[in-house]
Amino acid sequence: MTGSPPSARPFRASDYSWIVLFLRSRSLQRPAQLGAASGCIAFGVWAVFMMASSLGPVSPVAVFVLAAAASSTFVAAGSWIARPWPSERVSIVFVAGAVLIIAASLFTFTEPAAASPGTGWFAFIGVYVAFFHGARLLIVHLCWAAAVTVVLFALSLWTTDIDLWFYISRLVVQLSVIGAAPIFTQIAEGALRRGAHNSHHDPLTGLLNxxxxxxxxxxxxxxxxxxxxxxxxxxxxxxxxxxxxxxxxxxxxxxxxxxxxxxxxxxxxxxxxxxxxxxxxxxxxxxxxxxxxxxxxxxxxxxxxxxxxxxxxxxxxxxxxxxxxxxxxxxxxxxxxxxxxxxxxxxxxxxxxxxxxxxxx
Incomplete structure (x- = not known):
């Protein structure tokens, strides 16, 4: 009724429309689209480079999967650049497709240990989810990202003669990056909402000013x-x-x-x-x-x-x-x-x- 932004608490429920309108009202929607497109392009370039690596995919199926992943991210980048801002449903489909593509790409590597640094791409998607879709989808995303990371760690232990403590320490760093970036994004976005709420509301009555x-x-x-x-x-x-x-x-x-x-x-x-x-x-x-x-x-x-x-x-x-x-x-x-x-x-x-x-x- 008052048109207030949704709760400014960290880890709040999603209000996709509000944050999209907020970005547009401050001429930040286009930079956000270009940022999302840049991330998609960067992932595609990474996938192409890994296809050329001796540690990348070898079998025809694995090569096809990674090539398809690279191609799809370039298409997604073009969509972010050329099309209007997506609806909430399309945005969720983008997130789901992105995390599936990342996971599928990582499991194409000949050496699972070499794929582990690629789990950092989950942090990029996590920041997007935290900013636009709120805590519920973020929790699902973090659970998926952590599961993929732990499975890659287990495969590395199973297939490679490695320094156990070194890889455990790397796992800790990976999980910290995957979790910390989105969580801090949620906190920052909560502060942004509080600022927007205070600038648009009358402190005496709580109504819009x-x-x-x-x-x-x-x-x-x-x-x-x-x-x-x-x-x-x-x-x-x-x-x-x-x-x-x-x-x-x-x-x-x-x-x-x-x-x-x-x-x-x-x-x-x-x-x-x-x-x-x-x-x-x-x-x-x-x-x-x-x-x-x-x-x-x-x-x-x-x-x-x-x-x-x-x-x-x-x-x-x-x-x-x-x-x-x-x-x-x-x-x-x-x-x-x-x-x-x-x-x-x-x-x-x-x-x-x-x-x-x-x-x-």
Missing amino acids: RRGFRAAVGDRMRPACPTAARVGIQAVLMIDLDRFKSVNDTHGHDHGDRVLRRIARIVTEACSDSELVARMGGEEFVVATSLPVATATDLAERIRQSIDRSGTVTASVGLASAAPSRTVPGASDIDDLITRADQAMYRAKKSGGNRTVCDGP
Whole structure:
């Protein structure tokens, strides 16, 4: 309802759309795509070099598997460069394919011990998973990567006369790299989410602030992935508390803050999860909704009456709605809705307050 980013805790559940939109809003989506493509190309080049190595694959089947792995990663790199950002489902398929390709490639080597350094590719995929897909998929990935690494270690012991303690120490390093990089990525991403949350939210009420509201409206009009549906804003409600200054003057600012928090709860409880609710500053709140005008009018009245029943203050509510259209309103249309709703709210105030004024399309 408030459009807040998902939990800022490390090891949180995934919210793929939020992080993709975050990157795009800061012009980082294209660099991220190029980074993913670079990793795919690097793996493909590594696979080609290992095919030329005496320690690489020897049998026709093993050579075919490694060649197919190299080819598929070059194709994946081209997709990252040429195509839009993938949907969450396609991204998960990419992760699954990548870890299977890495594992299959490592088991083509003539000497399992020579394949062990290649387990570092799991760390690259782990960082991607930690950043975009959260803790659950990361745990699955780490278990798979650790299992492949341990199996390669066991095969090395079985097939090669080696220094046991040297290879145990190398196994410890490999598992540490595979696990540490994604885990630290999760921690850093949690810090990023906290920063984004604080910059977009009002500390007093927990609602979106003006900046956060603008960003959330933009996210509704520009979904994270091209295949996602755009959600239009069809109406905007501006809510301003009547004679709120007298509350502060009579009872003090601490009491006024408690009133604002109470009003924020009233507004959010009247709205559904599909509405965007924000505190625009002072005693002014805004609601953006995809509801048609008749239903939005009912919502505005329900909010006004709930505030009136609180017994502390009343509110003037202005409502502006978009004209029925097959197209989703753009940024200029939203600005127009906000301006018209603000003007309607001031007309409600001039008429005595504690009322709703509608400005139709």
